[in-house]
Amino acid sequence: MIDDTKFKDNRNKKRKSVIYFRKGLKNPKKAFNHLKRPKKLKSKFEDQKNWGNAKYSFDNLVLDIDNHLVYKSTMNDMRIRTDPEVEKSILENRKKHKNFYIPEKIDELLHLLMHSIYDREGNFKTHYKNKCSKIWNKIDSENQKWNKLSSKAFFKASKRIEEDLDNENYEKMLENLYTYSKY
Numbered sequence: 001m002i003d004d005t006k007f008k009d010n011r012n013k014k015r016k017s018v019i020y021f022r023k024g025l026k027n028p029k030k031a032f033n034h035l036k037r038p039k040k041l042k043s044k045f046e047d048q049k050n051w052g053n054a055k056y057s058f059d060n061l062v063l064d065i066d067n068h069l070v071y072k073s074t075m076n077d078m079r080i081r082t083d084p085e086v087e088k089s090i091l092e093n094r095k096k097h098k099n100f101y102i103p104e105k106i107d108e109l110l111h112l113l114m115h116s117i118y119d120r121e122g123n124f125k126t127h128y129k130n131k132c133s134k135i136w137n138k139i140d141s142e143n144q145k146w147n148k149l150s151s152k153a154f155f156k157a158s159k160r161i162e163e164d165l166d167n168e169n170y171e172k173m174l175e176n177l178y179t180y181s182k183y
Helices: 005-024 028-033 084-092 105-119 126-138 144-166 170-179
Strands: 053-058 061-066 070-072 079-081 095-097 100-102
Touching (some): 126 170
16 A cells, blocks of 8 residues: 555645635735745856745746846846846835835836846837836936946946937847947
8 A cells, every 4th residue: 555645745735825825815925925935046156146036836826936136138048137236226216105116217217128128038018118218208318327227237238228218219129239249
């Protein structure tokens, strides 16, 4: 006879987690407390040593959790942590509005650009284009915070990004980064 006690215990634990999660849909904080912490992944970059990612699937819901701000690499599908200064600015300068946070305008612009260029492979949603144009028209390209953070996010190509923002050339941003000789 096969001892299936261990199997039953594991199945019961999983069932309990799903029940907690379903209850937690009404209270996301409770549901989140029942998830395991993301595993730490090894990285060849020293400052990314503690970056981790975990995916959890419950019925039709998938949670993809990162413990840092990451974007998809243009070289491969690996997710790369953004510069810690950019991450810090986005998290520290956000404003609480009801039950969620709103990033400061320059941080929001950087995030929308990096998300659309890297994660969405240069495909900007119409809403993102409109939002980026609106924010870009309100800030000065000589803004010290913009210059500092955009150079961390796009390196020497930040001026190329500014040109594309001036011309609202969103469809070509990724291609222009690839062809930028100093990138």
